[in-house]
Amino acid sequence: MQHDERAGVLVATAGFVLLSVGDAIWKFGVEEWAPTAMAATRYLLGALGLAAILALREGRAGFRVARPGVLLLRSVGVTLATSCFVTALRFIPLVEVTALAFVSPIFTALLAGAFLREPIGRTTWLATLGGFAGVLIILRPSFSDLGPVAFLPLASAFGMSMLVIGNRLSAHSGSPLAMQFQVAAPAALMLWLVAIGGDVSGLPFLAIGTPGILVLAICLIIACMATVAHLLVYLGTVRAGAASVAPMTYVQIIVAGVLGWAVFGSRPDLVALLGIAVIVGSGMFLWHSRAPVALQDEAA
Template sequence: MALQAKSRTLSPNLEGALWMLASALVFTANGVLVKALAETGMSFFQIALARAGFALLAILPFVYLAGWRALRTAYPGTHVIRAVCGAGAMLSGFYALSHLPLADVTAIGFTTPLFATILAILFLGETVRWRRWTATLVGFGGVLIMLRPGALLSGEGIALDGFLAALGMAAGIAVAVIMVKRLPKSEHQAVMLLWFCLASIALAVVPAIQAWQNPSLEQWLMLAGVGVIGVSGQSLIIRAYRAGEASFVAPFDYSKILFAMAFGFLFFAEIPEIWTLAGAAVIVASSLYIAQREVKLGTRKERERAGVGE
């Protein structure tokens, strides 16, 4: 790949930023395919089933190379929770994409760090100080800005079912992230991908069969694209965090909102409302503040372990 050739002359952080930008572009393109399929009348369960099935075919060679011994785990419960929540998040996201503009779903998805803050207290026993709590509350204030309660009551606001589904997507991803933190770093990536695909198939197969419509050749190609692109996006994120520092790389994920606005306009003639942009700005700002606080606290702990003063 051209990016791999150029990366030899790039700094690690810049390389990681480029991988993260690529992942944001790929995931947004995946959202375009899902939304386009939903607009043809295809059930989001059928889209999710195809996504999991084609993704499973894509990772099987890596599973084979890793060997079945590498797939054994001492943490089946954690994998089940992570896989089910991740699959639920995917289903919720696909439902949201079929009811909301692409930029709205993308912006609401940025609440994942806010949910992760709350879940870290419940599952990881982390201590959250008042600054981080304030940032979390401000972030959810951005959610209310997007929701526009007054307009919602008058029937002119954002579609509530799609909005709640997008929030469910963000919460599900947050749970999956927390579960990953509970797993040791030695746990093979193929294990996580395999469990996710199997859980997605289990959740989607029955309702997908009930709502099944025979896809055309073009739809089959799009469904295959959803599966392969989804796995590719996950791989790009892993490359991003392995290449550069997490604190430097993570903010580039917010480029999704720019890609979503552009793709939403080009493919669906969607123009984001000022409320969407304002709410997204508040959510992104609060999430970036939380990330910055995490970096500062992490650095302080490292200095304390090393016996270095401020």
Template sequence: MSNRQPSPPVSASSEVMMGLVLMSLSVLVSPIIDIFSKLAIATVPSAEITAARFAVQALCMLPIVLWRRNLMDTTWKQSFFHAIRGAIITVSMISFVTTLKYMPVADAIAIFFVEPIILTILSSLFLKETIGWRRYTACAVGFAGAILIIQPSFQEVGYVALLPVVSAVCIAISAMMNRALAQREDPWVMQFHMGLWGLLICVIILVLGHGSGSDVFDPVMPDTRASLYLLGVGVTAAIAGILGVYAYRSAPASTLAPLQYFEIVSATLFAWLVFGDFPDAIKWLGIFIIMGSGFYIIWRERRFASKPVSDTSQSTRAP
């Protein structure tokens, strides 16, 4: 009698393949958000770019949540959590977009990708997930890779080089909150409410920052070109988010997670084509170390059949 395992149904295999294709497209589109953000940041403050992203994303998702007829299926307690998530994501986005004014896109994204490592540690501390010494070692190695990228950038731009780490911490905290909410709430509604709260918070920040002269908080009237950049940020963010949602519906998060790291490669390509930026050898070494540690963490999670702590399928990556 043969011990060969039966092949998965064709439909299941097709679903997984569709998930891989959609995630690949999402990874390809996501760096374009950062390209538009970097183009806009020359004349538009970070908070205004973040507000534009929230506004366009919310408008793109509104027809979907209305069609699904569950827009109001949210309790006051859930609304409170959405408000907190909106605030956290706002801090993350403003931090990351501000970084793009002073750092190349690829460098900022590479530093940001310590997020799965931070999430691993936070999950151990606050969610009491069992994390072995091997994954802690992988986290340490990943942080060492980030230091290789941060150190020369820190010498060039100062503390701004640490803002992608702030962004990564915020996204990791948001991802942990998403786990609790995702068990009982529609992901489209979650994203829509978070976008509304984020937009409201950005508007308050911009009102308070009006006249301050800050290149982060003082709003300006964008010209036609800057307006197109802002529209590009919101539209590409909405497209990447929708592709990601459907990708995670078609395939397991543990299958799709490694593809997220290829965003560094596509970001490097786009940044080189648009701005002429290309990482040097030391930064490439740091990028490969971060990617290697991330792949190892994902591999360990899949091996032990646990829900990946790096699963951020319901979170919103910084621009």
């Protein structure tokens, strides 16, 4: 039993590492093409691949939608999270974007009180204050240079929280594969609408233009890596349990820091490290004090 738990934690951790590697690959691509168009292409390719596998494994039954309203919530969450995250990568160091996105568990705890009627106790409020103190520490130097763009990772975190709440509301309404497809397909459409809106805005970095082969290859690689990563997190969570796997999510910040330094030459200063430590500490405090959200739902 203990062997299974350790193996499950290792499998899930491999999934989290793969997600961070994918984020680093994103950062290469957003310098070459509009980040919103890259996100839209990634989800379109992912949706097509998932549709083919789902059709072979489950047939028509796999495409049935049980709760359209909840599906819309999940899809909007993915659209907001992805478009804001990849756009932020163009302007902000990888480790800082990743760390700020980890405010998501705090947003989730607050949204759970509104949507799921879960009590919001003193622990949640203390974690919220701590998490946003960390956010302010990280953003203090960034905001003066970047302006509102510095808040994109927070918008991404909020979108991810919407997805988690939607996943919990739609629990057991389909297989993990079907749940992934039902998010990816509408999110691809929404992301293309966002990309077109960005192109129309006239902002140079959002101009769609014609992508190169390398950019399209990056989108395909990220789509495959993300699908495999989510599967690993799901399998690891099934074997080890959400409580054992949840703390391993923070390995993404470590991997992002190493890759950001080694690949992009962006070493976080002491102020940024302090902010990251406060966010991670707040998240761990929240996780330790209450039952964590099941990661098999989040993986969808």
